[in-house]
Amino acid sequence: MTAEPLIETRDLVKTYPVGGGDLIALDRVSLRVAAGEFAGIVGPSGSGKTTFLNIVGSLDTPTRGSARVLGERVETLGHRRAAALRNRHIGFIFQTFNLLPVYTVFENVEFPLLLLGLPAAERRRRVMAALERVGLADRARSRPDQLSGGQSQRVAISRAVVKDPALVLADEPTANLDAANSHQVLHTMVRLNRELGTTFLFSTHDEKVIGYLRRRITLVDGAVAADEVVTPTHGENGEAAP
Amino acid sequence: MIRFLWRGLVRDRARSLFPTLVVLAGVALTVVMHGYLRGTESDLVRANAAFGGGHVSVMSRAYAAEADLVPNDLALLGADSLLATLGRESPAYLWSARIRFGGLVDVPDAAGETRTQAPVAGLAVDLLDPASPEHEILAPGRALVRGRLPAARGEALLSEDLAQRLDVAPGQTVTIIGTTMYGSLTTANFRVVGTLRFGVTAVDRGAMLLDLADARAALDMAGGAGVLIGFARDGQYRQAEAAALAARFNAARAGDPDPFAPVMSTLREHAGLGQTLDLAATVSGALIALFVLVMSVVLWNAGLMASLRRYGEFGLRLAIGEEKGHLYGSLLAEALMIGLLGSVLGTGLGLLIAWLLQERGLDISPLLRSASMLISDRLRARITPASWLIGFLPGLAATFLGAAISGVGIFRRQTARLSKELET
Numbered sequence: 001m002t003a004e005p006l007i008e009t010r011d012l013v014k015t016y017p018v019g020g021g022d023l024i025a026l027d028r029v030s031l032r033v034a035a036g037e038f039a040g041i042v043g044p045s046g047s048g049k050t051t052f053l054n055i056v057g058s059l060d061t062p063t064r065g066s067a068r069v070l071g072e073r074v075e076t077l078g079h080r081r082a083a084a085l086r087n088r089h090i091g092f093i094f095q096t097f098n099l100l101p102v103y104t105v106f107e108n109v110e111f112p113l114l115l116l117g118l119p120a121a122e123r124r125r126r127v128m129a130a131l132e133r134v135g136l137a138d139r140a141r142s143r144p145d146q147l148s149g150g151q152s153q154r155v156a157i158s159r160a161v162v163k164d165p166a167l168v169l170a171d172e173p174t175a176n177l178d179a180a181n182s183h184q185v186l187h188t189m190v191r192l193n194r195e196l197g198t199t200f201l202f203s204t205h206d207e208k209v210i211g212y213l214r215r216r217i218t219l220v221d222g223a224v225a226a227d228e229v230v231t232p233t234h235g236e237n238g239e240a241a242p
Numbered sequence: 243m244i245r246f247l248w249r250g251l252v253r254d255r256a257r258s259l260f261p262t263l264v265v266l267a268g269v270a271l272t273v274v275m276h277g278y279l280r281g282t283e284s285d286l287v288r289a290n291a292a293f294g295g296g297h298v299s300v301m302s303r304a305y306a307a308e309a310d311l312v313p314n315d316l317a318l319l320g321a322d323s324l325l326a327t328l329g330r331e332s333p334a335y336l337w338s339a340r341i342r343f344g345g346l347v348d349v350p351d352a353a354g355e356t357r358t359q360a361p362v363a364g365l366a367v368d369l370l371d372p373a374s375p376e377h378e379i380l381a382p383g384r385a386l387v388r389g390r391l392p393a394a395r396g397e398a399l400l401s402e403d404l405a406q407r408l409d410v411a412p413g414q415t416v417t418i419i420g421t422t423m424y425g426s427l428t429t430a431n432f433r434v435v436g437t438l439r440f441g442v443t444a445v446d447r448g449a450m451l452l453d454l455a456d457a458r459a460a461l462d463m464a465g466g467a468g469v470l471i472g473f474a475r476d477g478q479y480r481q482a483e484a485a486a487l488a489a490r491f492n493a494a495r496a497g498d499p500d501p502f503a504p505v506m507s508t509l510r511e512h513a514g515l516g517q518t519l520d521l522a523a524t525v526s527g528a529l530i531a532l533f534v535l536v537m538s539v540v541l542w543n544a545g546l547m548a549s550l551r552r553y554g555e556f557g558l559r560l561a562i563g564e565e566k567g568h569l570y571g572s573l574l575a576e577a578l579m580i581g582l583l584g585s586v587l588g589t590g591l592g593l594l595i596a597w598l599l600q601e602r603g604l605d606i607s608p609l610l611r612s613a614s615m616l617i618s619d620r621l622r623a624r625i626t627p628a629s630w631l632i633g634f635l636p637g638l639a640a641t642f643l644g645a646a647i648s649g650v651g652i653f654r655r656q657t658a659r660l661s662k663e664l665e666t
Contacts, residue, residue: 059561060658079566080565083563084565086561090563094558098554100555102249102250103246103253
C-alpha cells in the first residue's frame with residue numbers, strides 16, 4: 001500500500017454495559033477503506049453496522065482498538081475536534097432525511113457551509129452546484145414539506161456533499177423510500193462518487209443498496225464475516241435508474 | 243449565521259411568536275405597574291406636601307406631639323418672625339404659615355335663620371398677598387370651579403362638593419362656628435366668593451379655605467400658626483436634603499427646654515407617609531422580582547417545549563459537526579433576539595399605556611368616597627427614566643435565563659446516540 005487509507009480500524013471493539021455484563025457490538029473489527037471507494041457495511045439488525053459508522057463518523061469512540069479516519073485517531077478525539085472533523089470532512093445521510101422544516105432547500109444545503117464560515121457568494125455557488133448535481137436546482141426555494149421522499153433524500157445528499165467532504169456516511173439511506181426513489185438516490189450517489197471521487201460508506205441491509213456497492217463488508221454479531229470486492233448490479237456506468 | 247437564525251425564528255412562530263408575546267405582555271405589564279406605582283407615590287408625596295405639611299414643617303413641640311388632633315391651643319406664636327428667619331436661612335424653600343381648624347359651617351336662609359349646617363375642615367393660608375407662596379404650593383387658582391379667589395378680608399372659598407351639598411353659591415354668606423386658640427366658642431361670617439375642587443377626595447369632601455389673617459382673627463391666634471411649611475422651590479421632594487435641613491434646625495434648638503419651641507420634621511415623618519412610601523417601594527420591587535421569576539419559568543418551559551420540538555434539528559446539527567457550545571450559543575442568540583424584540587415592543591406598549599395614564603388618568607373617586615388619605619382621586623401613572631429599563635432589562639434577562647436553562651440539555655446529548663435518534 002502506498003497511499004494512507006481514508007479509514008483504518010484495528011481490532012476495533014465496542015461494548016455496551018447491559019445488565020450485569022457487556023454486550024459486544026463490535027468484535028475486533030480491522031478494516032481499511034481507501035479514498036474513492038463505494039463500500040457498504042451489510043448485515044442483519046444488531047450486527048454492529050451503525051455502531052461502526054458511528055465510530056468512523058467520530059460520533060462515538062471505541063471501547064478498545066483504534067480507528068484512524070482521515071489521519072485522526074477517533075479514540076483520542078475530544079468533542080471539539082470530533083465536531084471539527086465531521087464539520088470539515090464527513091458528510092452524513094440518514095434514513096429519515098432530517099431536513100430542517102422551516103428552512104428552504106437552499107438554506108438546508110447551505111447550513112454546513114455556514115458552520116464552515118464561508119462567505120455568502122461562495123456558499124451560494126457551492127449550494128447551487130450541489131443542487132444541480134442532484135437535479136434539484138429548480139427547487140432551491142421550496143420547503144421540505146413540498147418535496148417528495150426521493151427529492152428530500154437528494155437534498156440531504158446535496159447537504160452531505162456541498163462541503164466537498166472526503167467521506168460520506170450513509171446510514172440506511174433508502175429505508176424510507178420506495179424502489180423507484182431508492183434507485184434514483186443510489187444512482188445519484190454513484191455518480192457523485194465517480195465525478196467527485198468522494199468515498200461513500202453505507203450501513204444497510206437493503207438489497208437495492210447492496211446491488212450498487214463495489215465492496216461489501218459483512219458484519220455478523222459485530223465481527224467481520226466477509227469482506228469482498230463485488231461487481232455492482234446497478235448504476236456502474238451511470239445509466240438511468242431502473 | 244444571525245440572519246439564518248432570524249429567518250428560522252420568523253418562520254417558526256411556535257418559537258418566536260409565543261415567547262415574544264409572553265415577553266411583550268410581561269414587560270408591558272411591568273412598565274405600566276412601575277409607572278402606576280411611581281405615579282401613586284408621586285401623587286401621595288405631592289398631595290401630602292401641598293395639603294399636609296409641605297416638604298418640611300415646623301410646629302411647636304407640643305403641637306407636633308398631637309398633630310393629628312389639630313391642637314390649635316398648642317400652636318406657634320410669633321410665627322411671622324420665625325417664618326422670616328426660615329426664609330433667610332433656607333432660601334431654597336418656599337415658606338408659608340398655615341392654620342388648620344375644624345368647625346361647623348352654618349348656612350342661613352333669607353330670614354337669617356339656619357337653613358343647613360355641616361362639619362368643615364378648615365385651612366387658612368395667605369391668600370390675599372399676590373406674592374404668597376401658597377399660590378404655587380396649594381395653587382387654589384387652578385382648583386377654582388366657580389367664582390373667584392378672595393381679594394379682601396372676610397372672603398372665603400368652599401370645596402365644590404361641600405358647596406353643592408349645602409346649596410351654597412358664590413356670593414352667599416356663611417358662618418363658621420368653632421373654638422378659639424384659648425378654647426372659647428367663636429363665630430365669624432364669611433362671604434363665599436368661589437368653590438374649589440383639588441382632585442383629592444379627602445380635601446374636596448368638606449374643605450373651607452380662608453385667608454390666614456381672617457383665621458387668626460376668628461380663632462384669636464394673633465401672630466400664630468399651626469404649622470409653617472417649607473416647600474422646595476422646584477417642587478421636588480428630596481428626603482436627604484429635607485432630613486439634613488430638619489436636623490440642622492432641630493440641633494440649633496436642642497438645648498431649649500420650652501415645650502412650645504419649634505421643631506422641624508420631614509414629609510416622610512408625616513402621618514406614616516414614610517412607611518407608605520417604603521411599602522410602595524417594597525411592593526414595586528417584589529412585583530418586578532415576581533415578574534422576572536414567573537416569566538423565566540414560562541420562558542424556560544417554552545424553551546423546553548421548543549427543545550423537544552427541535553430535538554431532531556439539534557441532533558442533526560451536532561451530527562454534521564456543529565459544536566455543542568456553538569449550538570448552545572445560537573440558542574442564546576435566538577433568545578436574545580426574542581428578548582430584544584419582546585422587550586422593545588413591551589416597553590413601547592407599556593410606555594404608551596403609562597403615558598395615557600399619566601396624561602389622562604383614571605377616575606378612582608368612587609373608590610375614595612370615605613378615604614382620609616391625601617391622594618389624588620385621579621389615578622395617574624408617572625413615567626420616569628427608570629420606566630425605560632424597568633421592564634426591558636428583566637424581559638431580556640428572563641428570556642436569556644429561560645433559554646440558558648432549557649438549553650443545558652444540549653450538553654448532555656450523547657453524539658453516539660444521534661444516529662438512532664435521527665431515525666425517528
